[in-house]
């Protein structure tokens with residue numbers, strides 16, 4: 132039965148919420164009792180904080196300094212919730228994104244591991260066994276305290292404390308770009324929801340799901356670290372540490388700032404459709420990669436990710452950014468092209484509107500119940516039963532960073548071996564497969580954080596197909612006309 136999760140995610144921020152329905156029902160039952168109980172104590176929960184705010188110890192204390200020195204990777208402290216039993220096996224994930232002496236922080240473990248391949252320095256969690264336990268497991272309580280353990284580690288010049296799981300992959304430069312848009316001297320709680328509506332309904336829409344990452348500004352982390360132990364006793368009935376943190380943040384009157392590049396990845400099956408139509412926001416994190424198919428066909432999970440990381444290295448903010456265009460072909464035919472930069476290019480042998488191409492193709496299922504939805508975004512039907520309506524997909528093969536002479540980056544995408552073998556059926560699709568061997572996407576200058584706008588000035592780019600000849604389709608990315 133796929134409604135259980137045997138992955139042993141004992142230590143996650145994001146507890147495996149795929150427990151049986153019985154557990155879910157009893158959880159809701161306990162929750163409603165607890166809510167009834169707590170609603171009689173609202174006054175208590177809304178009392179003003181007895182500890183007045185302290186001035187941030189961050190070095191940037193005047194507006195001028197904040198503006199002149201934008202937040203970068205070195206201002207972020209990572210606190211990864213791990214355990215001696217799970218983290219060593221996940222070292223490969225950490226190795227993909229952790230840069231020794233650049234990224235700062237620790238993975239927090241329950242005890243000394245026998246071996247540890249991960250490059251992230253580790254620390255032992257401080258005493259977590261003295262709390263009341265209700266719905267929460269010991270590990271959920273322990274992981275909720277990572278924010279306090281990380282804060283008291285006393286790293287200097289930290290503006291943001293970012294928590295995640297040992298199976299979370301962060302894109303640290305993009306995370307810094309996203310956080311640089313907020314004033315870290317205020318109390319701010321940033322993250323993302325679950326992709327599966329059932330998960331948000333069961334937990335909370337207002338909560339930053341922990342596997343996708345929880346970013347907490349310095350002054351909020353400072354308050355939380357003093358308050359968290361009380362919160363663990365007050366909210367011991369919650370199942371996961373992320374929900375306890377959410378409840379604790381709520382006591383301070385702070386609500387979630389949603390950023391759509393944090394990905395809890397509460398989906399099952401093939402993540403292709405999800406990743407190939409990323410919203411216009413920098414890619415910040417990916418989680419649950421052990422629970423979805425590898426990103427690239429006929430590749431291991433780690434190999435797939437290291438390919439994606441090549442594109443990330445070439446133009447970090449452009450990673451997975453989506454654009455589309457149409458290409459006029461001989462005899463009045465029209466193809467539609469959908470680019471998820473650094474990941475995949477799809478060619479449909481018929482016209483499709485940009486809004487259709489920007490809607491994720493539903494190649495995946497919901498997290499808890501393995502259903503066709505609903506998700507927190509629109510989807511279009513999965514791969515059409517009629518093979519002639521399916522796109523020909525080209526996956527990233529190589530990525531070259533911005534060239535110093537011509538100022539352009541270049542990414543190359545090839546057909547999967549499976550596609551090469553498919554051949555056969557005569558329709559527009561087989562024409563695409565026959566005429567295009569490889570797609571080369573050329574982009575000028577690296578993408579800039581300002582291009583994502585702060586709301587009103589957010590504008591996607593478009594692509595433009597230039598037939599390169601010799602089985603190569605060349606695509607340029609530029610302003611839509």
Ligand SMILES: *[C@@H]1O[C@H](CO)[C@@H](O)[C@H](O)[C@H]1NC(C)=O
Pocket residue numbers: 200201202203204205206
């Ligand atoms: C980040 O910004 C600080 C100034 O606030 C600077 O000293 C430091 O070198 C920068 N680090 C990186 C990695 O750019």
Ligand SMILES: *[C@@H]1O[C@H](CO)[C@@H](O)[C@H](O)[C@H]1NC(C)=O
Pocket residue numbers: 231232
């Ligand atoms: C990190 O810094 C330490 C101390 O400065 C140094 O010994 C070590 O070699 C550095 N590691 C890397 C990978 O640069």
Ligand SMILES: *[C@@H]1O[C@H](CO)[C@@H](O)[C@H](O)[C@H]1NC(C)=O
Pocket residue numbers: 531534537538539541573
């Ligand atoms: C820029 O130069 C690189 C390396 O020489 C080359 O691969 C790429 O195709 C060039 N791009 C353009 C747009 O000329």
Ligand SMILES: *[C@@H]1O[C@H](CO)[C@@H](O)[C@H](O)[C@H]1NC(C)=O
Pocket residue numbers: 429547548549
């Ligand atoms: C899968 O990959 C292996 C090793 O890289 C290769 O030998 C094999 O031909 C591939 N098969 C398909 C169907 O792509």
